[in-house]
Amino acid sequence: MSFLDAHLERTKIRIDLTETDAVYLFEVEEASDEVFGWIISKVEDLQEMVAVLVSLLGYLQNRGYIASYKVTPDVHTSVHEFGRGIDDNLKLSSPFPDKEVARLLIDYTFKEIVPLDPLRDLEAHNFVAPEDRKYQEQHRQTNVTIFVAFVALVVAVVGLWFNHRALKQQEASSAVQTEADKTSHAATEARFATESTWIKDIQSSLRAIETAIHRSPNGGHNNALKSDLGDATRPPAP
Numbered sequence: 001m002s003f004l005d006a007h008l009e010r011t012k013i014r015i016d017l018t019e020t021d022a023v024y025l026f027e028v029e030e031a032s033d034e035v036f037g038w039i040i041s042k043v044e045d046l047q048e049m050v051a052v053l054v055s056l057l058g059y060l061q062n063r064g065y066i067a068s069y070k071v072t073p074d075v076h077t078s079v080h081e082f083g084r085g086i087d088d089n090l091k092l093s094s095p096f097p098d099k100e101v102a103r104l105l106i107d108y109t110f111k112e113i114v115p116l117d118p119l120r121d122l123e124a125h126n127f128v129a130p131e132d133r134k135y136q137e138q139h140r141q142t143n144v145t146i147f148v149a150f151v152a153l154v155v156a157v158v159g160l161w162f163n164h165r166a167l168k169q170q171e172a173s174s175a176v177q178t179e180a181d182k183t184s185h186a187a188t189e190a191r192f193a194t195e196s197t198w199i200k201d202i203q204s205s206l207r208a209i210e211t212a213i214h215r216s217p218n219g220g221h222n223n224a225l226k227s228d229l230g231d232a233t234r235p236p237a238p
Contacts, residue, residue: 005084007049011042012083012090015106022102027089043094047101054104065119068111
C-alpha cells in the first residue's frame with residue numbers, strides 16, 4: 001500500500017492477518033488534548049481515504065479496468081506495518097473505527113494491481129467512460145441535426161418572404177398596367193368621339209351647301225356643282 005505512505009507522516013498502519021484487524025500507530029512526544037485532537041482528525045481523514053481507495057479498486061476490478069492477484073509477503077509473519085512513523089516514538093494507537101474498511105485494506109495489502117487495456121483507453125480519453133463518450137457523440141449529432149433543421153427553416157422562411165414580395169410586386173405592376181390600359185382605351189374612345197363629331201359637322205355642312213344649290217336659280221351650273229359635291233361626299237371606291 002505504498003500509495004498511502006505520502007499521507008502517513010508520523011503515522012503507521014499495523015495489520016494483523018491472523019486477526020483480520022488493523023490499527024493506527026501515531027508518533028507523539030506526550031499525550032495532550034492537542035495531540036488527541038490531532039489523532040482524531042487524522043483517523044477520520046485516513047478512514048475516508050482508505051475507504052475511497054479500496055472502493056475505487058473494487059469498482060475498477062468489477063468493471064474490468066484492472067486485475068489483481070495475491071503475492072507472498074517478504075516477511076513470513078502475521079503482523080505487517082507500513083507508513084512513515086518512527087517506531088521508538090509510536091506511543092499512541094487507535095483501532096480502525098470501521099472493521100469493514102480494515103478488512104478491505106487487508107485484502108488489498110498483498111495484492112499486485114495490473115492495469116488492463118480498458119483502463120488505458122479510459123486514460124487516453126481523459127477518464128470519460130465509453131458509455132459517456134457514446135452519449136456525448138449522440139448529443140453532438142443531435143445538436144448538429146437541430147442546427148441543420150434550424151438553418152433549413154430559416155432558408156425556407158426567407159424564400160417564402162421573397163416569393164411573397166415578388167408576388168406583391170407583380171400584382172402592383174399588373175394593377176399599374178391595367179390602369180394604363182384603361183387610360184389608353186379612354187383616350188382612344190375620346191379621340192374616336194371627337195373624329196366622329198368632326199365628320200358629322202362636315203356632313204352637315206355639305207348637306208347645307210347641297211340644299212342651297214338646289215334652291216339656287218342657276219340650274220345648269222348648280223347641277224355641275226351638285227355633281228362635284230356629290231363626288232366629294234361620296235366615299236371612294238374600294
